[in-house]
Amino acid sequence: MGSPHLLVVTPGIREYREYLLQSISRAYRVHLVVTDPPTWERGYLDGWTVVADLADVGELVRVAKGLAERDPVDGVVCWDETWIVQAAHMAAALGLPGDPAAIERCRDKHRTRAALDAHQVPQPQSCLVGGGNEAVAVARTIGFPVVLKPRALAGSFGVVKADDAAAVRRFVGFTAASGRMAPELPVHERNILVEEYADGPEISVDSAVHRGEVIPLCIARKEVGFAPYFEETGHVVDPMDPLWQDAALCAAVERTHAALGFSDGVTHTEIRLTSRGPKVIEVNARIGGGLIPYLNLLGGGADVGGAAAAVACGRRPQVRVAPRRRVAAIRFYYPPHDDSRIAEIAFDRISLPAAIVRHGPLAQPGEVRSPPPRGLMDGRVAYAIALGADADECRAALDTAGRVLRVGTA
Structure with missing residues (x-):
């Protein structure tokens, strides 16, 4: 039997994502689905298909089924936030791991909050609002400072801290406009979340999930700048970080996935280590960005890309770490x-x-x-x-x- 056949939906920006193609192409036959013919990606590919529109789920499903008829497909992977729901529909159409409903619960931050709240997972208080007056009223109820964030973006786009009512009024338009920066993503009439500000350092946990088993792979400590915005200016990854032994953190990650009904795939969970314990900020249903998994691999930690490919193919990942880690x-x-x-x-x-x-x-x-x-x-x-x-x-x-x-x- 040959190597597993893996569909990858769009490669992403070369500087940030080439290491993933390099990693998974060693053990998988990679077929890339893109809107333009590949260039730098070709050395990692077994084949590719050019589609007119990645937002067209019907076209993507037809492409996936056509490929599977000629050469059975073992898994579907996407690490681009914009297209993770579409990729999940492709996987579901082929009977492969990937639940569009679970992905959408992560993609929509308001739905994430509702799911976590229903299962009493620690998180900041949050309320969905439609405009400035409502945002100010909610902020006063929660207590300043608050955080404004768009409902459907990622990567800290549009997220800003407001210390008082004047700041809420000043920034609410910025947050609302940011929610429309990616036209491919859903735009909701009520598009702004007003949230309790969670003190303490922020971390992220990249995990593979196989049949409901959550397997943490990488912990990163985030560096943020340009206050009151939350620009990610850097990351530090220590494969021997003492946070691996933090029982409250591990429990929060486990409970988060159970609350979201996330049973198969990879996640990037962002958490604040507050004075009252860990609080979940958001969950992205994809591999972490900013070269975080590459840092983990470089330091001798687990290969997150390889684990993502494994769970996409319905296999429990074999997590290997180096004896000497940095x-x-x-x-x-x-x-x-x-x-x-x-x-x-x-x-x-x-x-x-x-x-x-x-x-x-x-x-x-x-x-x-x-x-x-x-x-x-x-x-x-x-x-x-x-x-x-x-x-x-x-x-x-x-x-x-x-x-x-x-x-x-x-």
């Missing part, structure tokens, strides 16, 4: 001012610390980039990754990398 961290860097037209991005390699093991641009000459709030995530112009004995060593190396980064603007 801490890996990433930092993202931003342009000096709004509407910076990039002329050059370069690190002074001679001055880079030895702990920096990978770095590169995230923008090309001629592109215009802005730091937050105008450029949320898409304002990043460069990144660097450090590998070291502990988080402090990695952060010091990333600080130095930032100092020797030259961003020339036209």
Whole structure:
């Protein structure tokens, strides 16, 4: 029998997702479903199909069934937030793991809150509102500060902290408009969540779920900047993080998946470690972004991409970790001012610390980039990754990398 046949719905941005194709192509025959013919992806592929519109579930199901007739398909994977529901419909049509209803409960943050609340999973108090006056009234009931967030986005787009009623009125339009940044995603008439602000550091847990068994694979500590926005400026992943032994955290992750009825697939669960214990912020039904799983792999932790492929094919993943594990961290860097037209991005390699093991641009000459709030995530112009004995060593190396980064603007 040959390698399992895996459908991957769109590869994502090369800088952030190539490592996943590289990983799964070693053990699976990868067939890519895309809207444009592949370029850099071809070396990892067994084949590909170009479709007119990834939002057209009917077309995707027809493509999946046609492929399966010629060469049986073992699993369907998608790590792009925009298309995870469509990919789940493809899997369901082929009788493969992937529950569209469970994916939609994660995709819609209001439905996530309702499901967690019904099962008494610790989370911030949350209320769905339609506009400014209602948002202010709810915020006063919850108590300041509050967090405003769009109902159907991810990656901290449109999420902002408001310390008083004036700030709520000032930011509610920003959050509402952010909810329409991705036209492919659902737009709801009541599109804004007003939530209790959860104190404490934020972490994420990437898990594989096989037939209801939740298998945590990666814990990352998130670095956030550009307050009052929640821009993810970096991540630190320690495969030996003491949080692995935190019983309350492990229980919260387990209960979250049970509440959502999430039985098969991969998740990226974001949690605040508050003074009153862990509180679930949101659940993304996909592999974590920001190169978090790559950091885990680099430090000797589990291969999240390989686990995602396994559970998509109905198999329990074989989790392998290196005997010697190290801490890996990433930092993202931003342009000096709004509407910076990039002329050059370069690190002074001679001055880079030895702990920096990978770095590169995230923008090309001629592109215009802005730091937050105008450029949320898409304002990043460069990144660097450090590998070291502990988080402090990695952060010091990333600080130095930032100092020797030259961003020339036209």
